[in-house]
Amino acid sequence: MSDKRVYLYDSTLRDGAQTQGVDFSATDKAAIAQSLDLLGIDYIEGGWPGANPTDDAFFGNPPTLHRAKLAAFGMTRRAGRSADNDPGLAPVVSSGADVITLVGKSWDFQCTVALGVDLDENLRMIGDSIRHATTKAKEVIYDAEHFFDGYKGNPDYALKCLKAAHDNGARWVVLCDTNGGTLPDEVERIVAAVTKVVPGSHVGIHCHNDTENAVANSLAAVRAGARQIQGTLNGLGERCGNANLISLIPSLVLKMGYETGLSASDMTRLTQVSRELDERLNRAPLRNAAYVGEAAFAHKGGLHVSAVEKDPKCYEHIAPELVGNHRKILVSDQAGRSNFVARFREIGLDIDPKDPRIAGMMDEVKQREFSGYSYDGAEASFELLARSYLGEVPEYxxxxxxxxxxxxxxxxxxxxxxxxxxxxxxxxxxxxxxxxxxxxxxxxxxxxxxxxxxxxxYPELQDLKLVDYKVRILTPEAATAAVTRVLIESADRRGNTWTTVGVSGNVIDASYNALRDAIVYKLFRDGASV
Structure with missing residues (x-):
């Protein structure tokens, strides 16, 4: 194995399913697994066989994977039972999955308080379970729950738990920051100590995001020698979530020079995969998500745009195309001439940068924004305004x-x-x-x-549908007489989406203004005849 190769383990289908408000069906899980497989993830954790009907249905008819290994998750045997006679372990090891991942305690405090088991018995539980699982699957992984808290409290015992798994055949021992409270410098120090006992080529990291450090902690672990990272798409997970693989992958490859199972072509699908998950969850993508968010490569300030026009490296840490994203030039009351010229080019308007009409348009936009309009989130309304100003939009x-x-x-x-x-x-x-x-x-x-x-x-309007409707009060001091801004997001059957804006002291009037722009934009883009 190359020392620069890092293996990616996705637990969206189990850890991610523990997110509040997330409830995957077996069909959802199969579709997400196939998307992860196509992306190039090494391991896909499908769930916990025997824990619920959904996971049983998923493993009863697992999706066909071509690049990834399917993992079944479970826990080590119970105290006082043999591994081959444990009702909780049995459905996991008989799931037919290529990989079995077993979680076990590695913190003495958890053993005595949460489980109420003798520390030596916990070591036997780990060793027996791992050894039994190796007879049922091609590969076995041990997730050392609460490892960092355990190490800080009793490092000798925490390391004994890892050795019990590794010595009995575990391919990977994964260090879990289960409570999410460990900081990057601690992770790097502790992982470095672990790799003196278990080779880094057999060490993984599993971080939770309770201090907003899950990604940083995972990268710190890799620097210290760990060669497997566990995480979820878009950082799904219990409480504050897990390490976000969508931002981890480009940081590993583009920033740190590590290798993963993703090719350069696979990397360009990151934005698509991230948004596909949000679509399946029926939630709006996070606009300011690192690498893949709509705002990740959006430029609003005139000074920024002027520099980006000369060389994007002035204000972009990578080329957005590397992760399947795109540059976005916003137009607002903070915009300069460069913003307008760049936006004109994006929407296909061929206009001389020195054209005197640009100055008039800038004044118009800034005056409208002073009145409450916002065009940096309503690109369709801006395009209509620009084209109407130049006499290109018919009166439908x-x-x-x-x-x-x-x-x-x-x-x-x-x-x-x-x-x-x-x-x-x-x-x-x-x-x-x-x-x-x-x-x-x-x-x-x-x-x-x-x-x-x-x-x-205009039959072109047949497939026009309203996707989202937002109202914002602009003058709260006016109470029920306040000026309102309405944003309408529309879509058609081809998957095109666009946003329009309306402003008025009457919410119905503001809504009509946004609705009118949505209709006119659809007709103009589809080339409707007047």
């Missing part, structure tokens, strides 16, 4: 008026209900049309009424 329709009525009343069954009804009057191709629609709230009713008029003329 003209709204003459709209009216929205909300009625709260008791229905015939005695239930208290609220109904929303919208009426729109639209000028469309030299004719005025009116439509009425009900909806689940005033914005939905307004959208439904507009679609009644527009869809027969």
């Amino acid at each position: 329709y003209r709204l003459s008026s709209f009216r929205v009525i909300d009625e709260r009343r008791w229905n015939a069954r005695g239930d208290l209900i609220t109904l929303s009804e919208a009426t729109v009057k639209v000028s469309l191709r030299d004719a005025t049309q009116m439509a009425v629609a009900e909806g689940n709230g005033p914005v939905n009713a307004l959208d439904a009424a507009l679609r009644k008029v527009l869809l027969p003329v």
Whole structure:
């Protein structure tokens, strides 16, 4: 094994499933496992056979993996039982997985307080279980739970636990910072001491993020000689989460020069894999996530953008394409001419940087942002504003008026209900049309009424759907009379998404402004005929 080779062990499907609000189905687990396999992860921990029906279903019909080894997780035998006669261990070792990972105590305090077992019996539990598992699987891993706390309290005993596993056939002994309270300098010192007892080529690290140091601790362990890292996608995990493999991998490879099972081409899938997981969890990706977040390579300040235009290295630590991300130039009231020129280029606007219209556009954007608009999070509205300023956006329709009525009343069954009804009057191709629609709230009713008029003329709107709707109060001191900003995220069936913004002292008016931009942007991008 190359001294620079680090093996990656993903525990998203078990540790990640312990995240509050996360509940993977067996189908979810299979899909995530296949994505990890395609990425190039070395080990994929599928779960704990025998612990719950979902994990039993997953191991009963495991996904086909081509690059990764599937691991089944369990714990060492109970005190007073033999390893081959333990009902908790049996389904794990008979799971059919290539790898068996067994967790055991390595902190004397945990042995006596949590388990109530004799320290020598705990050593026998580790050794017996590992030895038994080696007869059932190709590879066995020992997760030394609470190792760092145990080492700090009783280093001799913590090391004996590792030796009991290693001497009985464990391929890896993994040092777990289970409580997540150890700091990087401590990890590096302790791992260095461990590698004098167990070769670093057999030592792994498993960190929790309770001090926001899980990634730093994992990298420190590698520097000290550990050659396996355990973690999860996007840092999922109990409490504050586990070490985030999505940020660990590029740091290992691009910053520290280590090798993993990922090729350069595999690395470009990191952003996609990260966002696929968030999509499966039905949650918005973290915008400022390292390496893969939308904001990771976003530039807003005019001074920054001017420098990035000359050489991205001025304000970017790596090329975003290496991890499948992209550079993003934001336009706001802090923007300079460089921001605008860069954004124009991104949206395909061919305009001379010295064109006097740019100055007018800059003034327009800054005035609008002073009024409450925010274009650094509403790129579609900015593009429409820019193209409209240059006379490139047709007038697809003209709204003459709209009216929205909300009625709260008791229905015939005695239930208290609220109904929303919208009426729109639209000028469309030299004719005025009116439509009425009900909806689940005033914005939905307004959208439904507009679609009644527009869809027969613009079938491109058929697959337009609202994905997210956010309202922010801009003048809280005005209480219920406050100015509001509405952001609408829209999508179509091809997976395209875009965000638009509206501002008004009336939340329905602000919502319409954002909704109008969403509709017009869709029509313009699809080349709809006027």
